[in-house]
Amino acid sequence: MWYAIISEDTENSLQKRMQARPAHLDRLQQLKDAGRLFAAGPHPAIDNAEPGEAGFTGSLVIAEFDSLTSAQSWADADPYIDAGVYARVTVKPFKKVLP
Numbered sequence: 001m002w003y004a005i006i007s008e009d010t011e012n013s014l015q016k017r018m019q020a021r022p023a024h025l026d027r028l029q030q031l032k033d034a035g036r037l038f039a040a041g042p043h044p045a046i047d048n049a050e051p052g053e054a055g056f057t058g059s060l061v062i063a064e065f066d067s068l069t070s071a072q073s074w075a076d077a078d079p080y081i082d083a084g085v086y087a088r089v090t091v092k093p094f095k096k097v098l099p
Contacts, residue, residue, distance in 0.1 A: 001093060001094075002064055003068065003091055003093055003094055004061070005061040005074075005089065005090075006059075006092075007058045007059045007078075007080070007089045008058040008088045008089075009055070009057055009085055010084060012055075013056070014055035016084050017056065017080065020080050020083035023079035024078060024080050027074075027077075036063050037061075037062075037063050037064075038062040038063060040060065040062070040063070041059065043058045043059065043060065044056055045057050059086075061075075068093060076089075
């Protein structure tokens with residue numbers, strides 16, 4: 001089943017985010033290589049795909065896992081958590097309808 005992992009950043013997280021980004025992207029690449037990644041990306045803090053110093057307010061990952069428990073375990077091990085980037089992470093089932 002698909003699961004949405006919705007993360008919210010701490011204040012002024014950009015520097016921490018940049019430091020942990022390679023490890024974060026490596027985990028996402030592993031999901032992609034396994035054919036389990038539907039979408040992933042950050043939420044810019046301003047209405048611009050490249051927000052610069054404004055940074056990001058969080059992230060969204062939609063990926064396939066065996067269960068909510070395994071999706072939560074994967075989310076809990078995100079390098080952004082250890083780096084202090086994320087203040088809150090919500091994991092919930094996702095039903096793809098369109099396209």
